Amino acid sequence: MNDEEKKFALYENFQKVNSIAPEFFEQYEVKRGLRNPDGTGVIAGITNIANVHGYVVSDGVKTPDEGQLRYRGYDLYDLLEDDSSDRRFSFEEVSYLLLMGELPTKEQLARFVSVIDAERELPDGFTASLIMRNTPPDIMNLLARSILLLYAFDENAEDRAPQHEIHTAISLISRVPRIMVLAYYAQQAKYNNGSMIMHRFIPGQSTAETILSMLRPDRQFTPDEARMLDVMLCLHAEHGGGNNSTFTTRVVTSADTDAYSTYAAAIGSLKGWKHGGANHQVLAMQQEIKENVQDWSDEGQVADYLAKIVNKEAFDRTGLVYGMGHAVYTISDPRAVILKKFAERLAVGTEYEAEFELLQNIERLAPEVILKEKGTNKDMCANVDMYSGFVYSMMGIPEDLFTPLFACARMAGWAAHRFEEIVSGKRIIRPAYKTTHSGKRPYKSIDER
Ligand SMILES: CC(=O)SCCNC(=O)CCNC(=O)[C@H](O)C(C)(C)COP(=O)(O)OP(=O)(O)OC[C@H]1O[C@@H](n2cnc3c(N)ncnc32)[C@H](O)[C@@H]1OP(=O)(O)O
Numbered sequence: 001m002n003d004e005e006k007k008f009a010l011y012e013n014f015q016k017v018n019s020i021a022p023e024f025f026e027q028y029e030v031k032r033g034l035r036n037p038d039g040t041g042v043i044a045g046i047t048n049i050a051n052v053h054g055y056v057v058s059d060g061v062k063t064p065d066e067g068q069l070r071y072r073g074y075d076l077y078d079l080l081e082d083d084s085s086d087r088r089f090s091f092e093e094v095s096y097l098l099l100m101g102e103l104p105t106k107e108q109l110a111r112f113v114s115v116i117d118a119e120r121e122l123p124d125g126f127t128a129s130l131i132m133r134n135t136p137p138d139i140m141n142l143l144a145r146s147i148l149l150l151y152a153f154d155e156n157a158e159d160r161a162p163q164h165e166i167h168t169a170i171s172l173i174s175r176v177p178r179i180m181v182l183a184y185y186a187q188q189a190k191y192n193n194g195s196m197i198m199h200r201f202i203p204g205q206s207t208a209e210t211i212l213s214m215l216r217p218d219r220q221f222t223p224d225e226a227r228m229l230d231v232m233l234c235l236h237a238e239h240g241g242g243n244n245s246t247f248t249t250r251v252v253t254s255a256d257t258d259a260y261s262t263y264a265a266a267i268g269s270l271k272g273w274k275h276g277g278a279n280h281q282v283l284a285m286q287q288e289i290k291e292n293v294q295d296w297s298d299e300g301q302v303a304d305y306l307a308k309i310v311n312k313e314a315f316d317r318t319g320l321v322y323g324m325g326h327a328v329y330t331i332s333d334p335r336a337v338i339l340k341k342f343a344e345r346l347a348v349g350t351e352y353e354a355e356f357e358l359l360q361n362i363e364r365l366a367p368e369v370i371l372k373e374k375g376t377n378k379d380m381c382a383n384v385d386m387y388s389g390f391v392y393s394m395m396g397i398p399e400d401l402f403t404p405l406f407a408c409a410r411m412a413g414w415a416a417h418r419f420e421e422i423v424s425g426k427r428i429i430r431p432a433y434k435t436t437h438s439g440k441r442p443y444k445s446i447d448e449r
């Protein structure tokens with residue numbers, strides 16, 4: 001056997017060894033993906049941090065409902081529609097609310113903002129030796145690695161006391177956006193022959209302003225652009241305990257590991273294409289449709305191409321229409337509703353209008369195509385990832401940063417859930433797995449096999 005054949009011999013049983021007959025799931029009533037047969041989630045915890053509402057269950061019957069998202073009891077719409085005269089940046093305020101449980105007074109907010117501001121500096125040599133060296137092509141991987149490496153610069157990294165937990169969370173909420181932009185330029189320099197731009201952060205700027213002023217080569221941005229990015233950060237900041245990356249946070253935290261290991265694990269989850277990584281996939285999918293459909297405004301042509309995607313004949317062959325569907329929301333995802341309004345406002349009358357129409361067509365047509373092609377009659381709406389990448393694109397934010405921006409925002413939610421798990425979880429999360437082996441296999445020595 002040559003080397004290739006030796007490797008191939010290791011793969012050939014992959015499918016067989018890892019397959020479990022579907023009837024076992026029914027026989028043992030195992031809830032795949034921790035989902036009940038009607039799609040509702042198995043209750044795995046209790047939280048005070050957020051409420052994600054998408055259906056009503058009454059007498060065992062699930063009825064779809066308009067989506068609602070509340071942070072610590074406050075409706076997302078109310079948090080974003082505060083039109084007070086001192087229009088301030090909200091991500092810091094939302095982070096305070098999530099971490100501390102209450103909306104801050106002016107003094108509390110000012111103190112919190114100054115603590116975030118004071119944490120932006122990175123350890124000496126961090127950028128040169130840990131961001132610019134061995135830069136991976138994916139910024140999410142670099143973010144996870146950077147968070148793991150920041151452990152080495154924290155003398156009390158193993159301390160689980162509240163002061164240390166809060167300090168670590170705030171320092172990461174402050175630093176991850178900076179690391180993200182530095183990582184972007186390191187990645188561009190290494191893989192795309194780009195220039196390595198390393199603007200310093202400007203003390204006193206909000207998170208949204210810091211990102212824009214570090215990202216833009218000329219450092220310029222308008223107040224409206226910063227406000228828009230701020231809103232994007234707010235609406236990605238938290239989504240209950242059950243979403244995959246927050247549940248990861250809670251699972252890993254429950255093992256009593258350090259904060260850095262926990263947040264790095266959460267980033268690994270968020271990168272997934274069925275989770276936060278879908279924002280990136282939506283754009284790639286839209287691009288493929290644009291290249292293959294002659295008239296994007298023709299619903300028939302778009303539906304035909306979506307049918308190919310659903311039948312695994314086009315795009316990434318998973319059969320998924322990215323940006324569509326949600327584990328909780330049925331009629332609407334409130335974040336997608338807000339993002340669609342932004343997208344429309346920014347696109348109409350510009351070169352982006354036709355692309356906006358295309359996304360709208362995908363949103364409208366996907367449920368019927370999925371029903372027709374797969375017979376899946378699931379109440380399905382656009383999720384947060386459907387329009388976010390499009391809004392970022394119109395703001396000139398590169399595709400490689402779509403999911404990392406989600407991570408910058410969700411740091412606040414992950415931290416709140418880590419705190420809650422530490423204080424209230426009190427037990428390692430350890431569900432059971434049923435085995436399919438009914439008996440013991442007789443051991444054979446290597447000569448007998
Ligand atoms: C921030 C976020 O994480 S938002 C979600 C971002 N993810 C995406 O946009 C990826 C596309 N969407 C999906 O994969 C799913 O809708 C999820 C992961 C978001 C939610 O999944 P679930 O609620 O568990 O749906 P579930 O997997 O039970 O789907 C039920 C059926 O609908 C199908 N389905 C669900 N969403 C889609 C979709 N977007 N495209 C095609 N089929 C879909 C499933 O394949 C499944 O079909 P089957 O019964 O034939 O196997």
Ligand SMILES: O=C([O-])CC(=O)C(=O)O
Pocket residue numbers: 052238239242243244275327328383384
């Ligand atoms: O709740 C989910 O499953 C995914 C989601 O929308 C999020 O984490 O923002």
